[in-house]
Amino acid sequence: MALTDHVLAVCPDLPPDRLRLFGSSRRPLQLRDQRPLIEPLDALSGLGNGEWLILHAAIVGGDRVDGGDLQEMRRRNDALLGRVLALADMADTRRLVTVSSGAVGRPDMGPPDRVAYTAMKREHEAVVADWARRTGKSVLVPRVFNLGGPFINHTEAYALGAFILALARRGRITIGAADPVFRSFVHVSEMARVILDMAVDETQSAEPFDVGGAEVVELGALARAVGQALGRSDPPIERQEPGDGPGDWYVGDGRRYQGALFRRGEHPTPLARTVADTVAYLAATGALDET
Structure with missing residues (x-):
């Protein structure tokens, strides 16, 4: 959504045959004052003439698979990547961008579904690298860590969204981790x-490179930033006393990403802006009022 939104902002008159969107089913998107159409990827026969950037950012999560079957989730995502590579083979592909995950650097962390997801992303990176060597075509592999801003989905699965919903709906934020948890958020529109x-x-x-932010934040400070964005300067935060462990660091090495941002003439989006834009999007969609 953010990628398409940026393309439409820069090229509002781009012909429909030069911006093609693909997903699991046919449906329109509402972005700015336009309604670009998502086409079914399964029905695709080709892209047409001219050079193309092909961006693969889709994932079939466990919530889309009956019973959360990890083998079926893997099968569907392998098939999805295969269709994307077939599309890139058919087209005059200037570059294939495949979005990976920062979890690749932590292969054994988390519950079984997280470990399976990490293994899949790592192996998909290898498949894409092999495809690039075989075809001679260029690829770009950003590893995403922590995003904020508009278009957030799976809101309660991640700390930023969960904190916003908890404070807006229940008036307090609960942090389950006693040891420190460090994150580094990148605004999705900036990315x-x-x-x-x-x-x-x-x-x-x-x-592959990390989409790492310039500002590291611990979850307690993130909760307070959410409070500020919601007009609560001192939000109630429930948390155990902190332990003595080194904490959980999931921030990435953002040097290559930050260098590219600098070359754009931009500075990293401040955390407060990222949080405020996330709140504004959820408020506009009515998510803050749900119970």
């Missing part, structure tokens, strides 16, 4: 701008 710039930059290598 869209940078990734699209990198996609047309011939000097960018195929080596």
Whole structure:
């Protein structure tokens, strides 16, 4: 959504046959004052003439599979990547961008479904690298860590969204972790701008890189930032006394990403802005009023 929104902001008169969106079913998106159409990927026969950037950011999560079957989730995602690579084979592909995950760097952390997801992403990176070597076509592999801003989905699955909903609906935030938990958020619209710039930059290598923010925040400070965005300068936060462990660091090495941002003439989006834009989007969709 953020990638498409940025393309439409920069090129509002782009012909429909030069911006093709694909998903599991046919449906329109409402972005700005336009309604671009998502086409079924399964029915695709080709893209047409001219050079193309192909961006693969889709994932079939466990919530889309009956019973959360991990083998079926893997089968569907393998098939999805296969269709994307077949599409890139058919087209005059200037670059294929495949969005990976920061979890690749932590292969054994988390419950079984998280470990399976991480293994899949790591192996998909290898498949894409092999495809690039075989075809001679360029790829870009950003590893996403923590995003905020508009278009947030699976809201309660991640700390930022869960904190916003908890404070808006129940008037308090509960943090289950006693040891410190560190994150580094990137505004999704900023990421869209940078990734699209990198996609047309011939000097960018195929080596995966981290979409890492410049500002590291512990969950307690994130909860207070959510409070500020919701007009609660001192939000009630329920949390155990902190332990002595080193904490959970999931922030990424953002040097390559931040360098590309700098070359755009931009500075990293402040955490307060990222949180405020996330709140504004959820408020506009009515999510803050649900119980």
